Amino acid sequence: MHKVIITVLGKDTVGILAKVCTYLSNNKVNILDISQTIVDGYFNMMMVADFNDADKDFYLISDELKQIGEEIGVDIRAQKAAIFDKMHRI
Amino acid sequence: MLDIREVIETNKMIMENNLDVRTITMGISLLDCKGSTVSELCDSIYERITTKAKDLVKVGRDIEKELGIPIVNKRISITPIALVGGRVCETSDDFVSICKTLDKAAHEVGVNFIGGYSALVSKGMTKADELLIRSIPEALASTERICSSVVVGSTKTGINMDAVRLMGEVIKETAVKTKDNDSLGCAKLVVLCNAPDDNPFMAGAFHGVTEEDAIINVGVSGPGVVKSAIANVKGESFEVLCETIKKTAFKITRVGQLVAQEASKRLGVPFGIIDLSLAPTPAVGDSVGEVLEEIGLEYAGAPGTTAALAMLNDQVKKGGIMASSYVGGLSGAFIPVSEDQRMIDAAECGALTLEKLEAMTCVCSVGLDMIAIPGDTKESTISGIIADEMALGMVNQKTTAVRLIPVIGKGVGEQAVFGGLLGYAPIMPVNNYSCDDFIARKGRIPAPIHSFKN
Numbered sequence: 001m002h003k004v005i006i007t008v009l010g011k012d013t014v015g016i017l018a019k020v021c022t023y024l025s026n027n028k029v030n031i032l033d034i035s036q037t038i039v040d041g042y043f044n045m046m047m048v049a050d051f052n053d054a055d056k057d058f059y060l061i062s063d064e065l066k067q068i069g070e071e072i073g074v075d076i077r078a079q080k081a082a083i084f085d086k087m088h089r090i
Numbered sequence: 091m092l093d094i095r096e097v098i099e100t101n102k103m104i105m106e107n108n109l110d111v112r113t114i115t116m117g118i119s120l121l122d123c124k125g126s127t128v129s130e131l132c133d134s135i136y137e138r139i140t141t142k143a144k145d146l147v148k149v150g151r152d153i154e155k156e157l158g159i160p161i162v163n164k165r166i167s168i169t170p171i172a173l174v175g176g177r178v179c180e181t182s183d184d185f186v187s188i189c190k191t192l193d194k195a196a197h198e199v200g201v202n203f204i205g206g207y208s209a210l211v212s213k214g215m216t217k218a219d220e221l222l223i224r225s226i227p228e229a230l231a232s233t234e235r236i237c238s239s240v241v242v243g244s245t246k247t248g249i250n251m252d253a254v255r256l257m258g259e260v261i262k263e264t265a266v267k268t269k270d271n272d273s274l275g276c277a278k279l280v281v282l283c284n285a286p287d288d289n290p291f292m293a294g295a296f297h298g299v300t301e302e303d304a305i306i307n308v309g310v311s312g313p314g315v316v317k318s319a320i321a322n323v324k325g326e327s328f329e330v331l332c333e334t335i336k337k338t339a340f341k342i343t344r345v346g347q348l349v350a351q352e353a354s355k356r357l358g359v360p361f362g363i364i365d366l367s368l369a370p371t372p373a374v375g376d377s378v379g380e381v382l383e384e385i386g387l388e389y390a391g392a393p394g395t396t397a398a399l400a401m402l403n404d405q406v407k408k409g410g411i412m413a414s415s416y417v418g419g420l421s422g423a424f425i426p427v428s429e430d431q432r433m434i435d436a437a438e439c440g441a442l443t444l445e446k447l448e449a450m451t452c453v454c455s456v457g458l459d460m461i462a463i464p465g466d467t468k469e470s471t472i473s474g475i476i477a478d479e480m481a482l483g484m485v486n487q488k489t490t491a492v493r494l495i496p497v498i499g500k501g502v503g504e505q506a507v508f509g510g511l512l513g514y515a516p517i518m519p520v521n522n523y524s525c526d527d528f529i530a531r532k533g534r535i536p537a538p539i540h541s542f543k544n
Contacts (some may be wrong), residue, residue, distance in 0.1 A: 005097055035094045046094045059155055077101070079158035081092065086348040087341045088096040 002051040003032075003081040004058070006065065010074030012043035020047070020076065023068055027055045043074070048081070100341075104159050107314035108376040109342065111349045112369045113163040114150050115205075115290035117297035117305040117362060118142050120169040128184045131175065132191040139166060139195040139204070142304050142359075147200040149356045153349055161349060162371075162511075166196070167295035167307075168206035176218030182225035189229035189236055196235035203278075205237040205295030212283070213247040213534065223253070226260050230275035231267035237293035243283040243480040245487045248537040254480065255529050257281050258473030262496055265465065269498035272506040276495040277428075277460060281476050283483030283490045288363050289419040294456070294491055305362035306354045307419060310346035311369045312338070314376045316406075320384050331385070332405045339366065339409030347414045365419030366410035367455060368402075370430035372513035378402075378423050379432025390425075390433055391442030399423060400453035420489055422455030428495075428508060428515030429460055438516045444475075445521075452482055457491035462506040462515035465498035467522075472496065474525035477535075485538050 006024075008016060017034075024031060024047075033048040051058060062078040069076030103109035123138055125131030143166055150164040168174075171188055179185050189207055196204045207229060209219040226238050240257055243249035261276055268275030280293045287298020290307035297305070319338040323330050346364045354361035370378045379390040385398045403422045411417055425447065427433045436442035444461065451457045457479050463472075476492045483490030497506040500517055507514040 005092065007097060007101060009101075033091065037094055037098075039098060044094065044098055046092075046097050048092065059152075062155065077158050080156045082348055083157040083159060083345060084092050084097050084100055086344045087100055088092070 004049045004051050004078050005081050005084060006047040006049055006076065006078050008043070008045040008069070008074050008076050010043060013072060016043070016072060016074060017045070019068055019072060020065070023065065024049060027061060028053045029061065101158070103315045103341070107318045108371070108373060109315050109345070110160040110162050110311050111308060111346055112311040113165050113290050113309040114146070114161055114349065114353050115165040115167050115295055115307045115309065116143050116146050116357070116359065117167045117288065117301055117307060119297055119301065119303045120174045121299070123174060125178060128178050128187055131178050132188055135174070135188065136191050136195050139168070139192070140198050143199045143201065145357060149353055152356070153352050157349070159345060159349070163202055165201050165290070165292065165295065166199070166204045167290070167297045168192070168204060169299065170206055170208035170210055170296050172209035172216070172219045172222040173299065175222065176216065179218060179221060182221050182228070185222045185225040186229045186232065189225070189233050192236050193233035201235070203235050203237050203292045205239065205292050206297060207236050207238040208240060208296045210241045211250050211253045212241050212244040213250060215250070215253060223256055223260055226279060227263040227267045227275065230264055230278055237278045237295065239280045239282055239285065239294045239296060241282045241285045242476070243484050245284055245484050246537055249283070249477065249480045249484055249535040251477065251534050252532060254473050254477050257476055258469040258529065261472050261494060262469045265496045265498050272500070272508060273465070273495050273497045274508055277493065277508050277512050280491050280493045281480070283480040284488060286419055286489060290365050291367065291369065291420060293493060301362070302360065304359045306350055306357065306359050307362040307365065308346045308350035308353070309365040309367055309369060309419065310342050311367075312342040313368045313370050313378045313381050315342055316368060317375070317377070317381045317384050320381070328401070332401065335402060335405035336409035339406040340413045343410040343413035361416070363416045363418030364410070364414040366407060366414070366417055366421040367419070368406055368423040370424060370426065371511055372429055372431055374431055377430045377432040378425055379430050379436055383432060389436040389439065389441035391436045391446045395446065396449050396453055399450050403454040420455040424456060424459065425450055425454060426460035426493075428462065428506070428513040429511060434514065434516060437518055444518055448478060448482070451479065451490055452486060456489055457483075457493070459491065459493050460495070460512065460515060461493070462495045462497050462517045463520045464501045464517055465496050466501070467496045467520050470524070470526045470529040471520060471522060473529045475520070477529070481535070
């Protein structure tokens with residue numbers, strides 16, 4: 001599985017989740033898990049996504065997500081799950 | 091399943107604490123580059139580098155984007171050129187043409203440095219070694235992306251004092267030839283004792299003769315992450331402090347290991363080593379000096395600095411060793427003055443002196459690094475400083491290095507500005523009492539005894 005972690009960081013506003021999910025669904029990215037929390041007053045969301053059947057390549061989706069983030073004033077990053085697994089799991 | 095707090099922690103390290111992978115360095119052997127003339131050899135070297143490393147920069151950028159972590163430098167280390175050019179080079183100018191070819195290859199593949207314009211002369215110099223060493227000032231002045239190193243001593247061989255004397259002259263001449271840029275040439279020239287064959291960091295990187303055809307070595311970084319972690323354990327015992335540093339070093343190194351494995355797989359080149367160094371940059375919050383302050387010193391250089399650094403260095407290794415399958419290179423905390431904002435501040439206010447830096451190099455990698463000294467410092471004084479630092483490495487069985495920049499036309503109280511990762515440096519005073527007669531002696535200092543340790 002081509003597992004990617006999508007994180008959203010910024011001020012909480014209406015429709016963040018809707019925007020991101022719509023985009024991912026339009027590009028055939030399957031969302032496996034979502035969790036969110038507030039740290040230091042900032043909204044943090046994490047999605048575990050499966051890019052196996054995605055229509056576009058990882059780099060393009062990553063750029064487009066970043067762009068969506070800029071439009072709604074939050075920081076959206078897509079990173080392969082390996083970096084987190086490697087750092088936090090032995 | 092990953093926890094959101096772990097994801098936040100990793101991204102905070104990257105975004106707020108300047109966590110990055112400092113360098114992916116591809117080591118390339120040039121030993122079988124052939125040619126019966128200098129020009130044929132140059133063609134063969136150019137071909138080898140541009141073929142082997144053609145995808146290095148692209149692969150580095152792809153990994154950077156996929157993992158969301160900056161990979162600051164993509165670099166190449168090569169077989170010491172004195173060994174490669176020895177068969178055909180008859181003059182120093184011949185070596186300079188090879189250096190220019192290397193520079194052209196660096197531009198072609200897009201790396202910011204190629205290291206290995208080097209000679210290994212820890213016991214004696216061949217004719218080719220001497221020609222290469224004498225060509226260094228012109229080679230560095232006429233190229234942009236080449237780093238040079240000369241290994242003048244080791245624990246097994248002692249110190250080649252003829253080479254030490256020569257390097258004092260070469261450093262000064264390099265400074266003169268690059269005086270229009272604050273003697274920048276000297277920032278790309280390092281003198282080493284016990285140099286490792288697999289160091290990914292510049293300026294001392296070269297692809298040793300014990301290595302295979304090509305290899306991927308990765309240098310990690312992360313002083314900002316360590317600083318931030320120990321800020322959370324203010325006032326706690328050494329036990330808590332050390333555990334915190336170890337855990338942080340483990341996490342930093344795991345990222346390096348992942349990047350190295352990915353790069354190795356995609357480039358089809360074996361993974362060599364991870365260098366566990368805490369490498370600072372001039373950016374605020376990316377400083378080893380700041381880590382020392384967080385441990386409890388007013389400035390780097392205050393009494394206690396050597397002990398704090400020894401502890402820091404040891405914990406970084408202890409944490410990092412388990413995170414990587416192969417560790418090598420220099421592996422320790424770097425203390426380059428011009429590349430570390432808090433070291434610069436400490437030197438400027440007088441807390442940090444050349445002599446204290448020398449003591450600090452006994453307990454960490456790597457040596458007197460990126461230190462600007464007055465432009466009128468005598469060649470023999472530079473050689474004396476080199477000899478002292480080499481002796482520390484020789485006796486303590488560790489790598490030591492000297493990268494001094496005599497800034498022509500400037501004196502104590504002024505600044506040298508190198509720009510980029512090389513930063514800027516206050517010009518530090520040097521002890522000018524003479525060592526002329528000591529340096530004038532010919533021959534070498536014998537290898538030290540390996541028993542009766544005191």
